[in-house]
Amino acid sequence: MHTRLSSLSVYVHIPFCRARCAYCDFNTYAGLESLLPRYVAALCREVELAGNRWGDFSLATVYFGGGTPSLMTPEMVERVLNALSLAFCMPPDVEITLEANPGTVDGHKLRQLRSLGVNRLSLGAQSAHDAELRLLGRIHTWGEVVATVQEAREAGFANLSLDFIFGLPGQTLERWQETLEAALGLAPEHLSLYALTVEEGTPLWEQIEQHLLPAPDDDLAAGMYEYAEERLAAAGYSHYEISNWAREGYACRHNLTYWHNEPWLGVGAGAHSWLDGRRWANLSHPEDYIRALERGEMPVAEHERIELATEMGETMMLWLRLAEGADALRFRERFGVELEAVFGGELAELCEVGLLEWDGRVARLTPRGRLLGNQVFLRFI
């Protein structure tokens, strides 16, 4: 049995960046911005084809992610939004997020985006220290982050999220505390804080391999995370997901779709979708993606049917990321079986080792479980 819901979230991937950050292994390309006009036409074509099949869905959220979606002109964003509203039902309260990098937007562009209906801005800030921003290979300074936040407020953005990375090579707890204070000084509605993962093959990984930079210290990073938990709670933010904090009413609805394991459609190069009990991934290079759509073909690279047992395990893994946890009643409503009957053994063992709390009604990660989430999630997949 697969749940079919009438609302759908759409992720729009924009795989272009001005320059490649030192730690990045996302599906994104520097120096290919000239493809943007053809890419946007391809996106609109993909949306139209998807609408032919799933047009009875109403859109709950739209998320322009990347890459650097703020490299699109407002006219390009408008074309994609128009295609979406033609292909699907687009209610007036749809959450529309756009990821932006400071240095790629100004007040004029932000006002245009806001007037198109973009109502949530997610800014990649990463650090309040310019030396750390340089180490990460970011194209902006902290001064530009502050200016962009101010311009976004003036443009009417009342829902602003900032991303930061901690556990950088050589970063001290004090430096991280200063970044957090500077972030709080900007009063964002939402904060995403990620521990740096050094991905093999990235410039940062090479520098660490060659001992030009120290490897990140996991214990220190855990201390930074615990400090952030305390400091943000004191500042009135709710820690609603492992890496995400929000003021009341500002949890990211789009990402909640993922964590609730509800259906989403991903359009764009390399985007993934999860719909009708199937999961698929698009061709990852923008040229291949564009060519497929110019030929009138769906740009799908891989495709799999998800069995019920897999969906149950993945749903548990995602629900447990959230502070609300995994609810036994919701599990029964969705799958028609008792949570205890399917995962009773795993829940008991994880409680025993102190990673989970389980009272027979709701299962939640303990503070230690939040730090060692992967050890918990592996038990369900």
Ligand code: SF4
């Ligand atoms: S801006 Fe984001 S997606 Fe682009 S290279 Fe940097 S980290 Fe990667």
